[in-house]
Amino acid sequence: MSEVMGQYGKHRFWEMIPGLLIWTTFVLAIYTSFFIPVAAVAFIIIFDLYWTLRVLYFLIHLTAAYFQYKHEIAVNWEDEYQKLNRSDKIYHLVIFPTYKEELSILQGALRAVAQSKYRKDRFIVMVGGEEGDEHNFNRYAKALKEEFGNTFAALEFTMHPRGIKGEIPGKGSNLKWMATRAKEIINERKIPYKDIIVSAFDVDTIAHVQYFARLSYLYLTIPNPTRTSFQPLTLFSNNIWDATAPVRVAAFGTTFWLLSELVRPERMWTFSSHSMPWQMLVDVGYWEPDLVSEDSRIFMQALLHYKGEYRVTPVFLPVNMDTVTGKTYYESLVALYKQQRRWAWGVEHLPYMLEHFRGNKDISRRIKLKFIFNHIEGMYTWATAPILIFMLGYLPFFLVGNSPTAFVANSPFTLELMMQVATAGVFASAFLSLLLLPHRPECVKKHNWLVMILQWALLPVTFVLFGAFPAIDAQTRMMIGKYLGFNVTKKKR
Numbered sequence: 001m002s003e004v005m006g007q008y009g010k011h012r013f014w015e016m017i018p019g020l021l022i023w024t025t026f027v028l029a030i031y032t033s034f035f036i037p038v039a040a041v042a043f044i045i046i047f048d049l050y051w052t053l054r055v056l057y058f059l060i061h062l063t064a065a066y067f068q069y070k071h072e073i074a075v076n077w078e079d080e081y082q083k084l085n086r087s088d089k090i091y092h093l094v095i096f097p098t099y100k101e102e103l104s105i106l107q108g109a110l111r112a113v114a115q116s117k118y119r120k121d122r123f124i125v126m127v128g129g130e131e132g133d134e135h136n137f138n139r140y141a142k143a144l145k146e147e148f149g150n151t152f153a154a155l156e157f158t159m160h161p162r163g164i165k166g167e168i169p170g171k172g173s174n175l176k177w178m179a180t181r182a183k184e185i186i187n188e189r190k191i192p193y194k195d196i197i198v199s200a201f202d203v204d205t206i207a208h209v210q211y212f213a214r215l216s217y218l219y220l221t222i223p224n225p226t227r228t229s230f231q232p233l234t235l236f237s238n239n240i241w242d243a244t245a246p247v248r249v250a251a252f253g254t255t256f257w258l259l260s261e262l263v264r265p266e267r268m269w270t271f272s273s274h275s276m277p278w279q280m281l282v283d284v285g286y287w288e289p290d291l292v293s294e295d296s297r298i299f300m301q302a303l304l305h306y307k308g309e310y311r312v313t314p315v316f317l318p319v320n321m322d323t324v325t326g327k328t329y330y331e332s333l334v335a336l337y338k339q340q341r342r343w344a345w346g347v348e349h350l351p352y353m354l355e356h357f358r359g360n361k362d363i364s365r366r367i368k369l370k371f372i373f374n375h376i377e378g379m380y381t382w383a384t385a386p387i388l389i390f391m392l393g394y395l396p397f398f399l400v401g402n403s404p405t406a407f408v409a410n411s412p413f414t415l416e417l418m419m420q421v422a423t424a425g426v427f428a429s430a431f432l433s434l435l436l437l438p439h440r441p442e443c444v445k446k447h448n449w450l451v452m453i454l455q456w457a458l459l460p461v462t463f464v465l466f467g468a469f470p471a472i473d474a475q476t477r478m479m480i481g482k483y484l485g486f487n488v489t490k491k492k493r
Helices: 012-035 037-073 077-082 104-114 134-148 171-190 209-222 245-262 278-284 293-306 329-358 367-392 392-399 405-434 448-480
Strands: 091-097 121-129 154-158 194-200 226-234 274-275 312-319
Touching: 012 121, 012 329, 012 367, 012 392, 012 448, 037 245, 037 312, 037 367, 037 392, 037 405, 077 209, 091 104, 091 171, 091 209, 091 448, 104 121, 104 134, 121 134, 121 448, 134 154, 154 171, 171 194, 171 278, 171 293, 194 209, 194 278, 209 226, 209 312, 226 245, 226 293, 245 329, 245 448, 274 278, 278 293, 278 329, 293 329, 293 367, 329 367, 329 448, 367 392, 367 448, 392 405, 405 448
Parallel strands: 091 121, 091 194, 121 154, 226 312
Antiparallel strands: 194 274, 226 274
């Protein structure tokens, strides 16, 4: 969508910064390659050294996170929670916004909640449809009521109307609509706000059987539980065996990124399906209904509201979700590109942060600088690193010619050594992906295990086509004011 929507366009200078940074980098890289090639070679070596160190840093955290994951998944959290002797205290509000998904997807999500190792009479489950899909949604709601009507403390269905002033169509506006109805239910039952945890799940989310027990345990044992959101590990494993190779590589890449972030919670935002205190949602006024990246913005809303005293607590248990899909191989790739571009649209948080941090004396300068730097650095390297490493990085070596300097003459060998070190990341990713794969379905042939290994040869291509390009696309659109709407990822198994 090219028209200004919701809150977009109000802070044009801040919106232009990310795009200007990446395009300035590309222009300077090309210019110096032609006119100052020695300087370009020096820049490429420094950048590749930085990236090599970053890969090693990533592998250290990834390894630590994986062992933490293996430890927590082996614990019986239902028993640990029961030992607290407060098993009747915590309620879970689980909300599933949906738009034109199949009934089987909704059934799978609700069955996962019903099968969880936690008291069923402490669940309030809500499914929220969108106006324009009334016929399917009403049929599905009837089927779900028949199957789960007596399973939870409450099972509610809502219909989010179109055209509400100040909203754009998307998940955030639907979530806010659902939350207003949830408040009525909570008030009717006189449940204390501080005793409720909200899980805002994509409709394809299959929570681990002990997720809610672990979540409840954390909520009752950590300091200030109403001042933190809870981030599980996202595994795109529901249909991973049916996905195309580039989609699988990208899906595992996202999982590995999140896994490495879980051991560094001080820098984390929330992502995709996650949980949070109901008290926080009420305090901040629920999700903002006029943006795309509501899953991470809700964290920043809380950080601002509580004057910097808000954090993310990692939950090393998985929620399983779907990879993108399509009727054909090409449609799957298009869906992957659009999904990555929507995630890259998280660049919309930069103008929001800069505007709300400016002149804000309630939040420390250290916290402001930490979040601003991490956000800019993450978005910048997302867009530029694959291009500089695999494409523009070779340009100055073609143009510099037979340089008499030892620096230039030895630089290809230096780069080759750094690339060999960075290749360790590929092998580690391939090995870890096999450990995280779900059981192979009987309909999938055994030789597909080999494909699961060989697919990592596609990493450089995937890194560029479905990493850098969508990020460049999103940041360029933000820079020129061609704003994105919410793109619904199709779910099909």
